[in-house]
Amino acid sequence: MARTTTPHDHPHADGQPLYWRVAAQLLGELRDGTVPPGERLPGERRLAQHFGASRETVRQALEVLRRDGLLATDRRGSHATLPGAPAQSPASLTFPVGARPAEPRTGDRATVAWEAPPPEHAAALGLAPGRPTLVHRYASATADGSGRRTAVTSFSAVALAEVEELARYRGRADGAASAQLRRAYDWMRRAGLTLHHRDTITRLADTPSVRVVRRVHDQYTRPLEITDLLVDARQDALVYEFTQPAAH
Template structure:
């Protein structure tokens, strides 16, 4: 079985090194699909870490749909008859992008633009300084906008997350990008996230998506472990509901 790299090999969190070792075993089929993984205690002993580190590594692999955990233990995913990884749930947030609806009903793009002045400062950008921006629109079969979102990324986010850094040269619009795994990429880059979302019902007179009957607007700020903003997203969608604000770390 693959072992984590020595402590001096890379300055990355221990749980990421354990996850990388297990991921290699899973993808190389050294752990057979559907088979049960060793216990947390055994994995902690094997990799010379504590059990909380093992739990964090397994949680990341669950989010990547490589393993699934039930009351019997943790199993390698990917067989017809073995345990299946559940679909995305409310507690496992994904970035609002990708082809979750039919391709004809989703419009998404990445571009390199300067954000509004109020947003630039929060993202550690100088006024007028361009950064990566993601736009995502979900349309009804009749062409009505059901959901719109726009996300601005900070300079540290573009620099430290490899999957975003490839767009650093920017300039051109990238059609139909799929960034649903963005938050997993952030974890893989060693970033510990705090997400704060303010959700409200705007006045009926405000313009937006839907048919004008009911809408929700969401303002999301994702920060790293130092409190630096990585991403700011505004989402506007047709819905029926109330308003609330919640905050959690992961």
Template structure:
């Protein structure tokens, strides 16, 4: 007859060990409140277990109210202040706080030629394209953003949108710059604002690249109010970086 040792009695099932490790990350802020967890595949690779074990671990945390799951994945549900992107870096550039009239969607398509050139994409190569529309007291705003292959390869949260980039579901990517920084990218922005000759509106073109001068995204925003043209630049270090941010240049109206 087999004997059960004290060690065997105390030994937890593998999925409970994974749940304990993941709970530790939720509690120490590695995965902040409201932040989406890595995919089951990534978690399985991280802990060296099967995806089924990860599913069982997540179910334990869900039953305890520490993780919540919707159709876009699982996210931390422990009490605390959700991480918010810096207000100065609203995505897309010029975006107003979300209101009922806002519309934001993503598609997987060939970007405008000038976007493809800025991002170093081959002609007719598709990528993730984000469209934003807002109509409020400040006027109408429409923006088109194209992401580079680098951004999609290094920022997991953006890459996930490819599977549902059908142009129908809402896709508010206001955390985009925060996701990039969490992926270790230092963001350098260059915003050019010019009046449109044939309409009482201005166009804002934002180009973003990282610390290796690799393009990440380009946005064209049109606002239906006129103002002088200006160009300004600034750098926002990646999370955990000890480098001081580059001082913004004084905007110069041309």
């Protein structure tokens, strides 16, 4: 969401209550597709920071939209009910980047460790040097050993704080046990995070390999994860699938 600010939680000069203006601004952001239909909204605390208002004002604004049938609330929070295309299928956002679309096979290996990430990852995620985080490693090869893919992913403190399913792995991140995080992007979306991907693809000189670096941040430009993928590209093709909403 594009950040807007209201310095004080009081009625505007035109006499319109602040919560009405917050409701109107939020509705505008919902209509422009910032939060896709069905996606959970950020919590009241985050919305209050976003709009520069109190949580009580945000609560009143949400109630206005709820009464008009524009929001629905369940035990997981509030989500928009505006007409529109359904949220992107998590099947097209398999984690990590480069993971083969089929179910894990004998030649696939995925583990997690609680350790200091590579320096490049730490810098991208805003982590102090040497500070540990959840690091995921993925390796895959075809039956004859060709087409090898290896990926290292580091998650940010924000991702671990916001996504309960990821946080649970900390206690068992010993670097040895199998850990399939193929639904990691789905978990992030269910936690109310809008995912923005930026993939940089580079062919490595004098080798048949390709390097892909994916950086993911949320709607508040907070880094969530960075993945470094190496692919033996002599026979393989990398396929990326994205969905963009139609212009209004």
